[in-house]
Amino acid sequence: MDRPTEDDAARRDWMGLLARAPAEALQKLWGDAGATPRFSWLRPPETGAVMVRGRAGGVGAVFNLGEMTVTRASLALDCGAVGHAWVQGRDRRKAEIAALVDALMQTAAAPRLRAQVLAPLAEAERARRDARARKAAATQVAFFTMARGDA
Amino acid sequence: MYVATKGGERAIGAAHAWLAEERRGDPATPALTVAQIREQMTLAVARVMAEGALYDPDLAALALKQARGDAVEAAFLIRAYRTTLPRLGASLALDTAAMACDRRISAIFKDLPGGQTLGPTFDYTHRLLDFALAAEDAPPPPAAPEAPPASSPAPRAAAILDREGVLQPEPEGADTPPDLTRAPLELPADRALRLQALARGDEGFLLALAYSSQRGYGRNHPFVGELRVGAAAVEVEIPELGFAVAIGEVALTxxxxxxxxxxxxxxxxxxxxxxxxVLGCNERKAISMALVDRALRARELGEADADAPAQDEEFVLSHCDNVQASGFLEHIKLPHHVDFQAELELVRRLRAEATAAQAAASSEAAG
Structure with a gap:
């Protein structure tokens, strides 16, 4: 695989963000954005399994840990832009919206979708992770070392 | 001899109708929702996902509801469902060093770089029943305290020992690991295949084996170098695009x-x-798995007398799958009328022959 270009990196980020977003949040933001582009399916939403792999010791030989459910979809807007979605879980509507946003991000509508859909999703994800990390940090042990005998 | 093999339909129909009723319990008690099971029976859901070998908390919660809380039956339902799914691909290997840890402890370093983080643990609770939880409509518990989080992921405890050279390095394996869901188990198994079998193996079986190894049946003196509970990103290479995307997250131990x-x-x-x-939050299983994994490496590490049950690859791998084991175990309750009739005939004949021989012997003695 070639080194991803800057465009690839940006696309990878938004595709991941759309994939990981809670379905209800994505549907609401998409509805509020009010985009209703005409499109045709290249691959209608299909649910399947992806084998999740780990490594022995976290660093060694790769092994198959277990599968997870994934839904994928591909579509083409009437303007020609192609959108793909691979999202965790079995929500076909979520895969459809994710593919639509992916396609629109390659058109002139990109700045609007970035502001109305991607930015709020990124902020919500950051807040969700931060809340867990902050609770975990509060359970960090601080050991006290007692000096014994003469120093 | 032929026996009737039809005629049970009415009884089976009635049995299933009653099963549905029993599953629901007293209709005066509100029904459980799948979301309630997913959110409040999280560790049961985690076990079903790990042993069902499919990560999907909603499906695991549904399976538990349908199975009346029977984790093994629920795992069976999940295994059956997963066979209906097309395989879309495989992820890149998880980067567990970058895991967002709820919990992360080490029993070998007091001053672990990155700190000892307890997380939402049962440890240090007194194991006294909390009758306050029996009250309905209790208000949610107060929010847990918060503190500023670390800015970077904690380093692996093993990496610290690695640097000093006092820990064996992990060897690389094949690019495409063997897959139990695609090919039947073949022995001897390599480590990758063993780890897959253990990851989906029965928690109770692995716990007992790990415990046996601690008690002296294949002793190998384990220390918990590190235990992590948290979530890791699952990255999948998108074939249409040629680059990998973090399409989801799985909870892991x-x-x-x-x-x-x-x-x-x-x-x-x-x-x-x-x-x-292990998929989901299950540290009893993860620790057990680590002990059994190490026990199964006995031969490769040249340990003498590696003949304890936990060190016997064929014994462990052939018996750790609870779906397979219950299938074979429980099939003996299904009709075996013909087999049994044959055995019964045999016993009757042997008894008749013995009686005849005895009678002949005593008449000879009398004569």
Whole structure:
């Protein structure tokens, strides 16, 4: 695989963000954005399994840990832009919206979708992770070392 | 001899109708929702996902509801469902070092770089029943305290030992690991296949084996080098695009044990490793898996007398799958009328022959 270009990196980020977003949040933001582009399916939403792999010791030989459910979809807007979605879980509507946003991000509508859909999703994800990390940090042990005998 | 094999339909129909009623329980009690099970029976859901070998909390919660809370039956339902799914691909190997840890402890370093983080643990609770939870409509518990989080992920405890060279390095394996869901188990198995079998193996079986190894049946002196509970990103290469996207997150429990050393006259002594990785939050299973993984490495590490049950690859791998085991175990309750009739005929004949022989012997003695 070639080194991803800057465009690839940006696309990878938004595709991941759309994939990981809670379905209800994505549907609401998409509805509020009010985009209703005409499109045709290249691959209608299909649910399947992806084998999740780990490594022995976290660093060694790769092994198959277990599968997870994934839904994928591909579509083409009437303007020609192609959108793909691979999202965790079995929500076909979520895969459809994710593919639509992916396609629109390659058109002139990109700045609007970035502001109305991607930015709020990124902020919500950051807040969700931060809340867990902050609770975990509060359970960090601080050991006290007692000096014994003469120093 | 032929026996009736039809005629049970009405009874089976009635049995299933009653099963549905029993599953629901008293209709005066509100029905459980799948979301309630997913959110409040999280560890049961985690077990079903790990042993069903499919990560989907909603499906695991549904399976538990349908199975009346029977984790093994629920795992069976999940295994059956997964066979209906097309395989879309495989992820890149999880980067568990970058895991967002709820919990992360080490039993070998007090001053662990990155700190000991307890997370939402049962440890240090008194195991006294909390009758306050029996009250309905209790208000939610107060929010847990918060503190500023660390800015970077905690380093692996093993990496610290690695640097000093006192820990055996993990060898690389094949690019495409063997897959139990695609090909039947073949022995001898490599470590990758063993880890897959253990990751989906029965928690109780692995716990008992791990415990047996601690009690002396294949002793290998484990220390918990590190135990992590948290979530890791699942990255999948998108074939249409040629680059990988983090399409989701799975909750994980990872345990790395540091075990007694191997060394020889030519090689300096080094600690050895055991590894456990389980879908969902389940540290009992992850620790058990790490102990059994290490026990199964006995031969490869040249340990003498590696004949304890936990060190026997064929014994462990052939019996750790609870879906397979219950299938074979429970099939003996299904009709075996013909087999039994044959055995019954045989016993009757043997008894008749013995009686005849006895009668002949006593009449001879009398004559």
């Amino acid at each position: 990872e345990c790395e044990t540091i075990n007694q050393f191997a060394g020889s006259t030519t090689e300096p002594a080094q600690f050895t490793r055991g590894y456990g990785l």
